[in-house]
Amino acid sequence: MYRTHILVCGGTGCHSNNSGKVREAFEEQIKQRGLENDVCVVGTGCFGLCAVGPIIIIYPEGAFYSYVKVEDVPEIVEEHIVKGRLVERLLYHEKAKGNVAVHSLAETNFYKKQTRVALRNCGVINPEKIDEYIARDGYQALIKCLTQLDPQQVIDIVSASGLRGRGGAGFPTGRKWQFAKNQVNDTKYVCCNADEGDPGAFMDRSVLEGDPHAVLEAMTIAGYAIGSHQGYIYVRAEYPIAVERLRIAIAQSREYGLLGDDILGTGFKFDIELKLGSGAFVCGEETALMTSIEGHRGEPRPRPPFPAVKGLFGKPTILNNVETYANICQIILKGADWFASMGTEKSKGTKVFALGGKITNTGLVEIPMGTTLREIVEDIGGGCPNGKRFKAAQTGGPSGGCIPAEHLDVPIDYDNLIAIGSMMGSGGMIVMDEDNCMVDIAKFFLEFTVDESCGKCTPCRIGNRRLLEYLEKITSGKATMQDLDDMEQLCYYIKANSLCGLGQTAPNPVLSTLRYFRDEYEAHIKERRCPAHVCKDLIQYKITDACKGCSACSRKCPVTAISGEIKKKFEIDQNKCIKCGQCIATCRFGAIIKE
């Protein structure tokens, strides 16, 4: 019987910070001291607070250690495990609480405001052990479906819960399943969209890494509900840890007879196959994804017919996102009413967001629908670092838009976000502070979509390229107000005429920044000025009178643009300057400014 559990985060964030080695070090120390019968070391999925990884949690205390290095392991084992004293130095320090050490995970602001449904097992179980999943009520939902519910009852529960697709569009999941069930066909397919492509989004990856069985179980339930015997998970090849854990999970499920013929002796047959995507953003679009699974080049096809009628290999197909599946088993077990009791009128349950950008607590959070952006950014996320002012949050990735500070108190749900010009999207949330130029942000997202456009339809292939050229004209100070109007017109044209979601939503970042930050666009055009001092063509580096003449900057300048006499004020040759910013980083007196 283990009396102490050492949980080491094995999500991608902590893994790339060497958590694998830390886990090995713990195992070695525990063995050396002959404690292997008392203490178990568990590699888990993501805990969420990726910013301070590698993260270690030690139960029963629930002690929360951050930034743990291999060298720290002997001290933790000696002090905490053997002597029972917490290692204060390594405990997580929360800035919001005056930088004092927080003793346990449950005490942090970061976790207090969260409600974990889709992430309930992430950071709790070892995702490579099916038994730990079973211990947390794993596969009970499947047993309930196969033994107590008929397929229509399963769909009724999902419909009544109000669950909507977590991939972005928010289509009611129950209705999608119903369409597929109503189709009469011997062959139907259940697909899982794990082709998470939005820049800055890692919700689905974390679910797959931390709780792969939840997705497998939910897909099997979906198969039972619509009458399908084959599932496909389309997952990015760039997610090696997620792919590995899915492979292990599928093998374990097959071994236990939870996938395959005659599941649990009930006669129901279902199996799941992995398909690796090679990273094309358009393959996150449902028809392109299915075309890719079929072995063709990933290009979208016109709808209708919708996938529920004619999808994968021309058969009725349902396609849901990873996070949508991650909610299913809990809905079956705890009931539709429980799920519908969380959230707002039209958006039920919780939503996972990947917090990134200018935010203190970079990481993964799950909040009930209806939580305000302010709670996410300020309370859970800890606000912008270095006391900078919050400017906007970008949600929905390249298809979404920016939410400015004036809308911080809007409760987050599908409909409210659309009303303020953004969208839920899959859950990436990038926070921007006063140092971000909104035109530059729009340009960044458009560069992404221009790169990722598959080229099948003209509005997207050429329209977005032209749109990007307008933005480049603006950021280089060469645009006119007429260009701004033309650009806006072009946005609506692209939205109206593109074939698939990629093109239809690509102008959104431009439109939403135009809506809330038109003054910044106009400053670029009329005054040839970038208010946030980001756009290189519109700024100059200058040395102020605070200069002590130490020559540090001139020695660092890669193009020798800075000259002067020691102990006198230096000067920058604007013709030579490439605006790399090295001088600002070097100056110890804050004497160099951008204007």
Place this chain on the structure above:
Amino acid sequence: MKKTIEDINQIRAAMQSQIILRDNVDPEKEIHIIVGMGTCGISAGARTVFNALVDEVEAKELRGVRVTRTGCMGDCEDEPIIEVHVPGKEPVVYKKVDAAKAVEILAQLVKA
């Protein structure tokens, strides 16, 4: 090996007690037992007390009870010492506890 529904339920029952330790309970709602495990405590037998408590929590699947360790409190002659925090009540300190007494204390707490 293919499992039946019965098998899955057995695995669940067997594994649940093993991972119950990882439950994050609201600190304001749980019973918290702290075992003094400085050198003095350990030499007086605190480890047996601690192990007995943890085993009992696992065996009876008591949710909302947390057993943790701490260092020396200063009353070394009265070790093994355990301190019991019940939400909404003053903490109580028990001295010269052994495994049997600890389990008895736990049983009383849970009953109340």
